[in-house]
Amino acid sequence: MKLTLVLLALVGCVAAFSVPTSTKVKIADQEFLQKQKFFFEIVYRVEDPLLFEEWIKLGQKLVVDKSLYTTFDFYMEKFWESYKLGALLPKGEFFGALVKTHHKQAWGLFNFFYYAKDWETFSQNVAWARIHVNEGMFIYALTLAVIHKPEFEGFILPQIYEIFPQYFFNSKFVYEAEKFDYDVFSKYIMYEKEYKDILYKDISEFSDNFYFYTKDWKTWQWWKMMGLGEHWHFEDKYFLRENIAQYNKEPKYADIIKDVQKFYMPVDYTRDIDFFNAESKLSYFTEDLGWNSYWYYLNLDYAFFLDGKQFGLDKDRRGEYWIYNVQQILARYYQERLANGFGEIPEFFWYKQIEYGYDPQLIYYNGVGYSYRKNYFEYQTYGKFDILYQIQNFFDRIYDVLDTGYFKTADGVVIDLHKPESIKFIGNYLQGNVDTYDKYFFNYWYVLSHMYFADVDYYDFEVFPNVFLNFETMLRDPFFYSFYKKFTDVFYKFKFFLGPYTKKDLYYEGITIKDVSVSKLTTYFDFVDFDVTNLLNDKMTFVDGKFVWDKTLLARQARLNHKPFNFEFTIDSAKEQKGVVRVFLGPKFDEFGRVIPLKYNGQNFVQIDSFVYPFVAGQNTIKRSSKEFTYTAEDRATYTELYKYVQLASEGKYKFPLDISEPHNAFPDRLVLPRGWEQGLPMQFYFFVSPYTEDYEQFSNFDYAYQAGVGSGTRFVDSKPFGYPFDRSVDEYSFFVPNGYFKDVKIYYVDTFAKYFEKKYENYGVFDYSVEY
Structure with a gap:
């Protein structure tokens, strides 16, 4: 069995990161296991007092000796001053990663973790923070540190929905x-x-x-x-x-x-509690744990406040990659809407009512419920017009500079915004990250926008819980998709000025896709057990100083899934050469049954796979399974199982492998396909082969056995724009090249639970565990 021991894992829809089965997997030594055990225990029931005596003794004080850090910066100074003055966010209060006052303190705490020179300093700071710092802030800073600190490659924390089940369950x-x-x-x-x-x-x-x-x-x-x-x-x-x-x-x-x-x-x-409005029908998708945690980890891997050069994020084209993920998330959401009879994602207008409200029915661990938005809500009732005007000014400015075609920075540098490579500036600007092209204009607009929609003012400190203030909860709200649609509008406007690809641009001489057969596409709902042991109301038991993990609490939930499916490509090649095969899935018809012209439909395609293939001269037959997709993962080992494995390995009874079979932030394999219809939901695949022309080999500068290479610059299959060739406006005739191939398909939905309710099941009252999921 493969276990995950990686936090620096693949992210997103184009990361080609498939580990060869022949790779020799490293085995964790005792030093590694003891450190991993520390990580698991320090986050156990994090909202309760720390009860591990070893870590209580360790965490008596924060290390403030500057010689023990590679850097001791402004944010660390401010954090330490705030602690001494009793001005840190109190334990038990709601923490919002996108509340400006909270963010600055979390940044300081993260730096105390990240810049620690050795394990002793780091572990003492972590144990201290576990005892003294707000729980939400602690987990946010610790997760960032484990992801980005080079020495921690291979270590993991439990999934965020296992640490804070309150963010994911009603x-x-x-x-x-x-x-x-x-x-x-x-x-x-x-x-x-x-x-x-x-x-x-x-x-x-x-x-x-x-x-x-x-x-x-x-x-x-x-x-x-x-x-x-x-x-x-x-x-x-x-x-x-x-x-x-x-x-x-x-x-x-x-x-x-x-x-x-x-x-x-x-x-x-x-x-389960109420259908708040028609949008509630999609709650199985918008509230899916994998869907929400994917966005959470994406925004930690490419955190907006981390310097691109220092953390290597600019090598991964962090801004372009972030806005591409936003576009793909909206496209995937639109596909799910079509499967349920809904149409376009509603537009957001600044001074109009939001037709569909949302009640998350969540409760924070301090007992305070999350705020909700009633149907036909008007945001301007919040007041806070100064923040609103700043957000509007952001969009006005970016549209103006796109129309002008260039931007002149404060130091006199002129940037041509009508060139393809300028996407990095647009992406950085939209994410509001520190690599944006004009630091003078960088004013936390992204943070302020989320604060405004959560009814939080500039200097608010103790705030009411709101889903828009944390990455792990915001995808639950249908309003997220309407507001972020404005981000992609900017993205599409930038692409409009680049013009569509010509047939010459897309043509790959010597490659012809003759046929692609696709096996039956079937979706259904199955059950999964999520580990919510952190909610367990039970005393902790220690024997000879060792924690006894003898109970686990599981939330059993129905969720969308699909049967494995396969492709068989028949591709002719004029010579021996390497090519990149990309696979896209998109809708065929709109909600009214009308064919969507490709010119408008290109933005609705989701890239589900990409891989490099060495073509031989003549006919090539390629078999590809959905289980081989390079950016997806199946269900992960639970918190309970991983802790027990570490215990067993520490006793010398198990060899704990270091590999990336279950990366923390891979896209859920089960959400690749939309729900489908019983009679078949019409969809279409687009297969495209382009030349492989890179001067580097993937995984060349990191150990791909247990790393993902965030910041390496060699994680992606090639240097083409993300989403290529759908990254620009589409000229329909250009897409009909020999190396491109459309395939009409249908996605069938099977109701696996119907037999129980229709009394067509011979063992009525007994669950059928023999069903192959």
Whole structure:
């Protein structure tokens, strides 16, 4: 079995990072394991007091000796002064990464971690911060440090939804989880059985619609019909996930979980409580844990305040890559909208009502609920017009300089904005990062925009929780897609001035795609168990000073998935040569069944794969599985499993591998395809082959066995613009070149749960674990 031990992993839709199976995997030594154990324990139940005595003793004071840091900068000075004056964000208060006052303190804490010269200084600072610093700020700064500090290549933290389940699951679930007590839960179930649960009665006396008579029908009661258990319940089986088979094949896997009691609770999305409006139908997608954590890690890997040269982010074309990801996220969201009968992403206008409100139904770990936006909301009711005018001025300025065609910086440098290479300036500007072309104009506009929509003023310190203030929650809100559509409007305007590619630009002499066959595309909903042990209401047990992890709390949730599918390419090549094969998926029709002209449809294509292939002269047959896609990952090993593996390896009973089979920020494999229809959702693939002309080899300057090379400049398949050839406005006739190929397909949706509700399942009341997910 492969385990992830990497935080510097591949990011995004064009990162070609597939590790050869023949690669010799490194094995963690005892020093590594002890450090990894520290990371796992320091974030355990992070909102509770630290109870590991070893780390309590370690964290008595912050190291302020400047000689122990490579740099001791302004933000570190300010952080230390704020602590001494009692002006740090208090523990238990809401932390927003995009609240300006919070951001500056988090920056200082991150620098204390990042610039530490040795492990002793770093670990002491981390232990101190765990005890004294706001929990949200601590996790944000620590995650950034583990991602970017070169010495920590190979180390991981639990996924963000395992550290803070409150950011991802509705308040109803969180309340139930936090009050769960194994000693009394069986009595509670008996009460439910006797007084509330009609399913325990003889249902033969009722009609086929017997559940109609249940006044308070709960999610877990629906699940009872499927045999998935009652309320909280214990089940001596295994963690549900799509790749559980590969875990079961690992001999040591049974050893690590045999003594762990597993408790499950069913959880739905916000639909479980209320359909706030029609947009709630998409909650399974917008509130998906993988979807939201992808955006979170993207914005930590390429954090807007990290200097591109110092951290190597400029080598990865950080601005261009960020805005490309925004465009791809909007395109993927639009595909899901079409699958559910919705049309274009609604436009955002500054002084018009927002038709669709949003209630995230989240609760922060301090007990304060997240603010919500009612239907037909008007943001100008917030006031704060000075911030609003700054945001509007940002868009006005960028449109003006694009129309002018050039920008003159404060030091007199003239930048031609009608050249393809100027995309880096546009991307940096849109992200609001520190590499923007004019530092004078860099005024935190990106931070201010999120503050405005969250009703936060310039110098607000203690603020109400709002999804727009943290990367891991903002994709839940349908308004995100409307507002960020304004970002891509700027992006498209820049591309408009470049003009479309000509047929000569796209033609690859000597390469002809004769055919591409595609296996059946099928989507469905399956169940997955997310580790929410950090919510567990139970005392910690230590034996001989060692923490005993003997219980795990799991949230069992239905989520979108797809069956594996395959491509078979038939490509003729006039000679032996290397080429880059790109695969795109896009819609065919709009919500009214009208064909979308390619001129307008190009921006709706999502790149799902890219790889280099050595063509031989003559006919080439290439077989490619969706399991081989270079930027996706299946379900990850849970927090509980990883900790148990580290314990076992520390005792010399297991060889802990360092590889990147489960990168923290790869795109979820299961979300590659939109939901589809039972009769088939019409879509289309576009396959394109271009010359491989790079003067470097991928992975040439980093160990690809367990690194992803963020900041290396050699992570991507080539140096073509991201999204090429859909990165510019489309001339339809240019795309019909021999090395390009369109393929019409249909995506079929299969309702895997229907058999339980329609009484067509012979083992009614028993869940079918034999279903192949």
